[in-house]
Amino acid sequence: xxxxxxxxxxxxxxxxxxxxxxxxxxLGHDTMYWYKQDSKKFLKIMFSYNNKELxxxxxxxxxxxxxxxxxxxxNLHINSLELGxxxxxxxxxxxxxxxxxxxxxxxxxxxxx
Amino acid sequence: xxxxxxxxxxxxxSEEAFLTINCTYxxxxxxxxxxxxxxxxxxxxxxxxxxKADDKGSNKGFEATYRKETTSFHLEKGSVQVSxxxxxxxxxxxxxxxxxxxxxxRLMVKP
Numbered sequence: 001x002x003x004x005x006x007x008x009x010x011x012x013x014x015x016x017x018x019x020x021x022x023x024x025x026x027l028g029h030d031t032m033y034w035y036k037q038d039s040k041k042f043l044k045i046m047f048s049y050n051n052k053e054l055x056x057x058x059x060x061x062x063x064x065x066x067x068x069x070x071x072x073x074x075n076l077h078i079n080s081l082e083l084g085x086x087x088x089x090x091x092x093x094x095x096x097x098x099x100x101x102x103x104x105x106x107x108x109x110x111x112x113x
Numbered sequence: 114x115x116x117x118x119x120x121x122x123x124x125x126x127s128e129e130a131f132l133t134i135n136c137t138y139x140x141x142x143x144x145x146x147x148x149x150x151x152x153x154x155x156x157x158x159x160x161x162x163x164x165k166a167d168d169k170g171s172n173k174g175f176e177a178t179y180r181k182e183t184t185s186f187h188l189e190k191g192s193v194q195v196s197x198x199x200x201x202x203x204x205x206x207x208x209x210x211x212x213x214x215x216x217x218x219r220l221m222v223k224p
Binding site: 004031040041042043044045048056090092094096097098099100101102104105106107 | 145149154155156157158159162164200202206210211212213214216217219
């Protein structure tokens with residue numbers, strides 16, 4: 001009964017490729033997020049979606065494009081991968097954009113070679 | 114902008130030792146404050162939270178008190194166990210339910 005799941009868990013790819021990471025939540029939440037955790041463990045918000053609409057887009061290169069086909073899914077597509085994109089990407093969800101707890105997925109470790 | 118500063122790790126303790134991980138923040142208004150824990154190979158889990166000044170969050174023997182006057186939210190535990198070994202993140206929440214995290218503090222507890 002995984003609440004927030006991500007696939008794949010590990011992703012190794014070469015520079016210049018395009019890849020996607022998928023996220024699904026079965027909590028019935030309206031809001032989903034993507035976070036990036038770098039090699040020094042710094043964790044930063046990238047995007048936030050509410051009811052399939054983008055509400056937060058931090059200073060992320062436009063090579064990153066989130067897509068939300070429905071409220072339960074928020075996928076992250078990355079074009080023209082660069083070495084600096086290597087990180088662990090976490091998906092999270094919450095009941096709404098108000099004062100609600102965020103539930104995190106297990107993370108996807110992306111390694112760009 | 115809002116920011117969170119945590120003490121750098123790693124923090125290495127023997128089992129049953131007392132733990133303090135310092136956290137201070139800079140924010141406009143009165144954000145909610147959180148501690149998250151990340152066990153090896155896993156995602157973040159909410160450990161405890163406090164939503165207003167002088168609130169004390171507690172869970173699994175961990176405690177933290179929201180101190181507005183010192184803009185701090187230090188994490189404490191009276192007696193750590195090996196199973197507490199993890200990375201601990203202090204965070205604040207502001208508009209749009211956005212979380213801003215500190216840099217994380219790795220705790221290693223030795224038997």
